[in-house]
Amino acid sequence: MTPIAQVLVCVGALLIALAAVGVLRLPDVYLRMHAATKAASLGIAFILSGAAILLDDGVASVKLFVAIVFQFATAPVAAHVIGRAAYKGGVNLWKDNRYDELEGAATEPDDPVTL
């Protein structure tokens, strides 16, 4: 069991490092968000499951698995909210971006959709 857990921990840490590199190198907020949310959530899930296997404590392992579930429930919410706020706040898209499907939607005065 332990070698599997060690590989899980290493792969998870690598994914989080990749997410950080993506946040540093990608060209605009929306692409950075894509790196931050997906790669980092998967990395957290790998690290937490590796730690749950490495810990010889049933209660703590259950807590870590519940934490994975919460992570997958809350990370998309955060990404959605920050992306929406960035678009509404007028953050520009990348210059090579071809399609803006929300064009015009941000300027409507009474948008019924909230948060």
Added chain:
Amino acid sequence: MIFVNIGLVLVVAAFAISLLRVVLGPSLADRAVAVDVCFFSVVAVFALLAARNELAAFADAVLIASLVGFLATVSLARLVSRGRR
């Protein structure tokens, strides 16, 4: 154990890199995204320390952090859109 140590080094490197984006990042939304990654790496450090030192109490910290972690991002999003939803 060596793998957990390698993981700790990688995660701390991720923290430092995304902190660089917090310093650089032109808009407030960039900073919010980068702070999100910083928070993820802190949670990962908690879990790795729990596994490394057999500290089961850190599991509670991980649980609470993954529950309330997105609240900071949501409130930062309110700041980015300047109070408007």
